[in-house]
Amino acid sequence: MGFRKGRWGVAIAAVAAATAGVVLLGPGAAVPGSGPKASFALRSHEPQVVVGAYDAPVPLLTPAFKNTGPESASRGVVLRVSVTNAQIDDTAPSHRNCYYSDDYHTAFCEFPDAVAVGAAFETTEPIAERTNTHYHELEAAYTYAVWPLDSPPPHTPDYKAHYHQGTDDALGLKPTTLSAGKRGGELRFRWKALEGPADWSVSAITIRGRIGEEVEVDVPQPQGTPGPGPTRMRIELPPGTSLAKLTQEVRESKPSEVDYCSRDDKDGNIYCTNVNWNVLRVRIDHRVDGGEGRISVPEPFNGDTDPANNSVPIKVEITGTA
Numbered sequence: 001m002g003f004r005k006g007r008w009g010v011a012i013a014a015v016a017a018a019t020a021g022v023v024l025l026g027p028g029a030a031v032p033g034s035g036p037k038a039s040f041a042l043r044s045h046e047p048q049v050v051v052g053a054y055d056a057p058v059p060l061l062t063p064a065f066k067n068t069g070p071e072s073a074s075r076g077v078v079l080r081v082s083v084t085n086a087q088i089d090d091t092a093p094s095h096r097n098c099y100y101s102d103d104y105h106t107a108f109c110e111f112p113d114a115v116a117v118g119a120a121f122e123t124t125e126p127i128a129e130r131t132n133t134h135y136h137e138l139e140a141a142y143t144y145a146v147w148p149l150d151s152p153p154p155h156t157p158d159y160k161a162h163y164h165q166g167t168d169d170a171l172g173l174k175p176t177t178l179s180a181g182k183r184g185g186e187l188r189f190r191w192k193a194l195e196g197p198a199d200w201s202v203s204a205i206t207i208r209g210r211i212g213e214e215v216e217v218d219v220p221q222p223q224g225t226p227g228p229g230p231t232r233m234r235i236e237l238p239p240g241t242s243l244a245k246l247t248q249e250v251r252e253s254k255p256s257e258v259d260y261c262s263r264d265d266k267d268g269n270i271y272c273t274n275v276n277w278n279v280l281r282v283r284i285d286h287r288v289d290g291g292e293g294r295i296s297v298p299e300p301f302n303g304d305t306d307p308a309n310n311s312v313p314i315k316v317e318i319t320g321t322a
Contacts, residue, residue: 038115039069040077040146042185043122043178050191058086059189060126061142066178067115073148076112081127085140089128094166099159104130108159109171110149124172139190199225200297201309202233207241209284212322214244219261219278222297234298235261235270235280238316240288243270244281254279271298287318 043064050058063079081088087104094100098109107127115121129140147153157163202222209215222229237243246260254260259274260281272278293314304310 037069037151038067038071038073038077038117038148040065041068041178041180042144042146044180044184045142045187048187048189050189052192056191058129058140059187060128061144061187062122062126063144063146063185064120064122064176064178065146066120066180067117069117072117073115075114076110076149077115077146078149078152079109079111079123079144079146080106081109081142081144082106083129083140083142086129089130091130092128093125093168095168095171096166097170098166099163100166101159101163106163108163111173112149113173120176120178121173122176124174139188141186141188143186145185196226197305198303199223199306199309200230200304201306202295202297202312204312204314205280205295206315206317207238207280207282207284208317208319210320210322211284211286211318214281214283216279216281219272219280219295221275221278230297230299231275232271232273232298233261233278234294234296235272235314236294236296237270237282238288238293238314239291240286241282241284241293241316244283246281250281269298284316284318288316291316 043062045061048059050056061081063081065077065079067073083105088100088107090100090104095109097111098107100107109123127142129142200222203220205217205219207215207217219233219235222233224230243261243263246262251260257274257276258279259272259277260279261270261272263270270280272280294311295314296311
């Protein structure tokens, strides 16, 4: 999936918010102008708290629905499940009747058996979320919706063309009883370890050296309350300086737990991403009086009470000419 685990525990990738299921109708249960169709009440899920370490298991979602419409869904139904501030577990079985987005934020599952009026079903297995490793979130959520297989809502993506199909045993349905409410089709959860006033902060640094010289400066790890802190920082170099080229000899001069800040080829920004010890190596090209750079946390803590301290200056102190 392209994500790496940091030793600091849970981190979560930010994702686009999905449309939540509603109380009486899964989105698009009836296409306007097409006449009465099956419509669905969705299970009401109580919010949950994840207790334990940052990588503690998170809640499992078991979607459930009931056909409350005037007609049966004679050709079966589609279940769409999305997860916000997290992703569906890509290590769990991938069911052959489900189609998964590449980022594992959304899945569409098809169930071809008819669903009669008044019938209620739940999935035979829960759907698992997994944690991601980019930045912390205080809260995450599953949302889901159900509609007749032959009546997709407007703007439904062509998941068969653009999503990848699972290869394991098909996900099934089994009869159930249903408790539906105002939060039907949604399961919210939060991490107890991340409760309390949230504040991430970074420390200012000063680059000292002579014009024409390549110098190194340690970049302090940012602080996080509650911990752990962020896993990466973004660097904007002061005017008159440039990122020094790193030779193999320079890289090998540091122990393995130390890493140099480097430029990201995708967005062009400079980041410090080592969870232990970061070093910024720059060349002082010329003097720019009053020029400052910035060091910042690019993904602030969700609910940060003092976002102003997420960004501080990088100053330059020139001591002469090389």
